[in-house]
Amino acid sequence: MKPSYVGKRDDTDLLRKKIIEMPYTEWKKMGFSKGTLHYMKQNAKADKPFTLNSHNKERLDKWEKLVANS
Template sequence: MGRRKTVEFSKPAYMGKRDDSDLLRKKIIDMPYTEWKKMGFSKGTLHHMKQNTRSDNPFTLNAYEREKLENWNNML
């Protein structure tokens, strides 16, 4: 049979959607707790989101968090 003698590795072409744009980072950092509470979120959620945005690592948001942030931006 025609077996290969070498192993070929290829890089995956998958490109996931990232949520960590500079504008989104700024929105989260500037979000006051009182506004966040009015949207129905806990202080802990905001705290962890702010910690993630202040780090230089990429981060993602849950769908409901992203939706609430978009709605908050439209209310302003």
């Protein structure tokens, strides 16, 4: 039996690497709590699939663009 709904997964290797490398100080400057990044890092380090809230994904993408422009 196949599930009727399968959500889009966010757990690519590149995304996991970005989350693990994200410094807490940079995350805090963008207006998020240290706890949010902590749990994102725990999920990224685990071998299980995970998803991100849209606002967390947007901020992570914004941070990546800032780092690329530096």
